[in-house]
Amino acid sequence: MIQFNDTQMAEFKRLVNRYPADKKKSALLPVLHLAQDSFGGWLSTETMDYVAALLEIKPIEVYEVATFYSMYNLKPVGKYMFEVCQTGPCMLRGSDDIIAYINEKLGIKPGETTADGMFTLKTVECLGACGYAPMMQLGKHYKEHLTKQKIDEIIEDCKKAAINNN
Amino acid sequence: MGSIKLLLEKAHVEGIRYYDVYRREGGYRSVEKALKTMSPETIVEEVKKSGLRGRGGAGFPAGMKWSFIAKPEGVPRHLVCNADESEPGTFKDRYLMEFIPHLLIEGLIVSSFALGSNDTYIYIRGEYAWIVDILEQAIIEAKNNGWLGKNILGSGFDCNIHVQRGAGAYICGEETALIESLEGKRGNPRIKPPFPAVQGLWMRPTVVNNVETLAAVVPIINMGGEEYAKIGVGRSTGTKLISACGNINKPGVYEIDMTISVEEFIYSDEYCGGIANGKRLKACIPGGSSVPILPANLLLKTAKGETRFMNYESLSDGGFASGSMMGSGGFIVLDEDQCVVKNTYTLARFYRHESCGQCSPCREGTGWMEKILWNIESGKGKMSDIDLLWDVQSKIEGNTICPLGDAAAWPVAAAIRHFRDEFEWHITNKEEAQKRNFGLAHYANPIHVPA
Numbered sequence: 001m002i003q004f005n006d007t008q009m010a011e012f013k014r015l016v017n018r019y020p021a022d023k024k025k026s027a028l029l030p031v032l033h034l035a036q037d038s039f040g041g042w043l044s045t046e047t048m049d050y051v052a053a054l055l056e057i058k059p060i061e062v063y064e065v066a067t068f069y070s071m072y073n074l075k076p077v078g079k080y081m082f083e084v085c086q087t088g089p090c091m092l093r094g095s096d097d098i099i100a101y102i103n104e105k106l107g108i109k110p111g112e113t114t115a116d117g118m119f120t121l122k123t124v125e126c127l128g129a130c131g132y133a134p135m136m137q138l139g140k141h142y143k144e145h146l147t148k149q150k151i152d153e154i155i156e157d158c159k160k161a162a163i164n165n166n
Numbered sequence: 167m168g169s170i171k172l173l174l175e176k177a178h179v180e181g182i183r184y185y186d187v188y189r190r191e192g193g194y195r196s197v198e199k200a201l202k203t204m205s206p207e208t209i210v211e212e213v214k215k216s217g218l219r220g221r222g223g224a225g226f227p228a229g230m231k232w233s234f235i236a237k238p239e240g241v242p243r244h245l246v247c248n249a250d251e252s253e254p255g256t257f258k259d260r261y262l263m264e265f266i267p268h269l270l271i272e273g274l275i276v277s278s279f280a281l282g283s284n285d286t287y288i289y290i291r292g293e294y295a296w297i298v299d300i301l302e303q304a305i306i307e308a309k310n311n312g313w314l315g316k317n318i319l320g321s322g323f324d325c326n327i328h329v330q331r332g333a334g335a336y337i338c339g340e341e342t343a344l345i346e347s348l349e350g351k352r353g354n355p356r357i358k359p360p361f362p363a364v365q366g367l368w369m370r371p372t373v374v375n376n377v378e379t380l381a382a383v384v385p386i387i388n389m390g391g392e393e394y395a396k397i398g399v400g401r402s403t404g405t406k407l408i409s410a411c412g413n414i415n416k417p418g419v420y421e422i423d424m425t426i427s428v429e430e431f432i433y434s435d436e437y438c439g440g441i442a443n444g445k446r447l448k449a450c451i452p453g454g455s456s457v458p459i460l461p462a463n464l465l466l467k468t469a470k471g472e473t474r475f476m477n478y479e480s481l482s483d484g485g486f487a488s489g490s491m492m493g494s495g496g497f498i499v500l501d502e503d504q505c506v507v508k509n510t511y512t513l514a515r516f517y518r519h520e521s522c523g524q525c526s527p528c529r530e531g532t533g534w535m536e537k538i539l540w541n542i543e544s545g546k547g548k549m550s551d552i553d554l555l556w557d558v559q560s561k562i563e564g565n566t567i568c569p570l571g572d573a574a575a576w577p578v579a580a581a582i583r584h585f586r587d588e589f590e591w592h593i594t595n596k597e598e599a600q601k602r603n604f605g606l607a608h609y610a611n612p613i614h615v616p617a
């Protein structure tokens with residue numbers, strides 16, 4: 001059975017306390033982010049049911065939200081997810097080449113994950129970094145002004161970080 | 167005037183992100199002035215006098231919006247700050263929050279006092295995760311220094327500000343979808359009326375305003391509404407943040423006072439610094455992806471041949487036939503090597519992806535537009551597709567619950583209106599169109615390029 005540890009539970013309580021006592025459901029989006037970060041980077045049915053129980057709402061209320069928003073992953077993703085923006089302003093500055101280069105370099109198309117579970121490539125729509133294009137989101141941060149060389153460096157950094165964390 | 171700055175003047179002061187520096191630079195004066203010497207009603211009056219128009223895209227007068235809020239006895243009211251910023255081309259709110267977060271917090275406190283909101287929420291797009299930390303840090307600092315919490319400055323006014331992250335949905339920038347999302351639901355826009363001012367968050371009276379709008383309340387209170395209204399021109403008062411991107415030398419966020427010309431904005435070194443790589447200007451989407459694209463000639467001059475300026479009235483001069491809109495201030499520039507069909511395709515894909523799916527004209531129409539545009543772009547188009555595309559977009563506009571439908575239809579309509587020959591060329595020269603772009607056509611000449 002999954003369960004928040006003490007730190008995660010404290011964060012859960014902080015999130016819920018922002019809303020009126022009888023409006024607990026309002027915390028659903030932030031709590032789903034917390035759950036996704038806490039339980040392997042994606043939302044399993046078990047995770048969603050756990051969130052429903054914590055917020056005292058029906059599981060379906062969680063599923064319908066989890067399926068609506070693009071940041072919730074409904075299946076496992078790689079340890080490092082490259083979310084490359086492909087909307088107009090980024091396209092004008094060469095995002096197609098960046099996507100093609102990552103594809104070539106890692107052997108994965110948008111939506112795919114490398115066999116070792118390290119990298120996922122995903123194309124996304126405008127992330128509010130149009131002036132710093134081409135760009136991608138990696139975890140909590142943006143990688144901007146991308147070039148092929150920068151992609152190489154990012155991939156190397158991810159590999160190193162993975163080794164250091166193991 | 168050109169370079170007057172009210173919001174970003176201090177954005178580059180070392181350490182301005184932190185309270186001590188912000189305060190030393192004169193921060194939080196507007197809260198002192200408002201809570202100690204003004205009533206909520208007089209603040210609303212000042213904002214009305216300032217002529218401030220909503221900076222989120224629609225340009226609705228902020229003071230008027232505030233005066234509509236219902237005040238039923240015993241029912242809490244809420245101010246919600248819209249930091250969802252997801253319109254392609256727009257990244258100004260991010261800049262403000264990232265570099266000078268206390269300005270937003272300061273504006274929120276004064277505005278919360280004016281509206282009687284004891285619990286104010288900032289709804290920020292989920293991808294701006296690191297900015298959530300910046301804002302929460304600023305809120306803690308403000309609270310520790312007595313600007314938030316109970317009985318602020320002994321005024322009897324209590325206020326807390328909470329930051330809620332979204333989770334990836336452009337539609338949550340629409341104010342009623344945002345409210346639904348804040349309530350922990352899917353971001354489906356509500357049918358209006360009732361308007362949020364009467365029944366918004368948790369069915370309580372609510373005002374939703376853009377980040378930049380709320381930050382602008384700070385200089386308005388400090389200098390007075392009348393002084394603020396003297397900046398700018400006509401009904402375009404004050405300063406506006408423009409996020410410039412695409413094929414220019416200096417993409418970035420600029421604060422302008424709305425008296426400068428479009429030409430100056432593009433070519434002057436103070437702003438965009440001209441078109442990148444020595445290319446020529448082909449077209450521009452001046453107010454975020456949903457506003458009409460304009461070819462260079464209509465961008466720099468109106469159809470009447472007058473200089474076009476960076477303000478609400480001038481950008482929309484000529485209506486949709488020959489003008490565009492200020493929108494959210496997302497300024498997207500295309501050089502001569504860019505393909506209007508492809509650019510329009512990526513935007514159509516964006517709107518299809520972001521449609522919430524509640525209304526069939528939007529849900530089905532955005533999908534159709536994406537498919538037809540993809541066919542034309544990839545060499546599978548028929549001449550009749552152009553009229554079909556026109557027909558589809560015209561059936562979405564005005565037939566939906568929320569304006570996302572219009573936002574999806576307008577870019578397609580404008581692209582066909584001004585660049586029909588480029589669409590035709592794609593269809594008649596299928597193979598060539600896969601290898602090179604159409605380039606500049608007659609409509610873009612003559613372009614006046616300053617030396």
Ligand SMILES: Cc1cc2nc3c(=O)[nH]c(=O)nc-3n(C[C@H](O)[C@H](O)[C@H](O)COP(=O)(O)O)c2cc1C
Nearest residue numbers: 220221222248250251252339340341375376379569
């Ligand atoms: C599809 C759609 C997306 C929107 N996205 C945003 C947004 O990201 N940020 C924003 O401030 N307003 C956005 N708006 C406008 C809001 O509905 C609302 O008008 C605005 O937040 C009001 O604030 P203002 O009066 O200060 O501009 C959007 C509207 C629509 C229809």
Ligand code: SF4
Nearest residue numbers: 522524525528566568
């Ligand atoms: S217009 Fe589109 S986004 Fe807006 S409510 Fe209808 S389907 Fe949803």
Ligand code: FES
Nearest residue numbers: 085090127129130
């Ligand atoms: S278009 Fe890529 S960040 Fe806006």
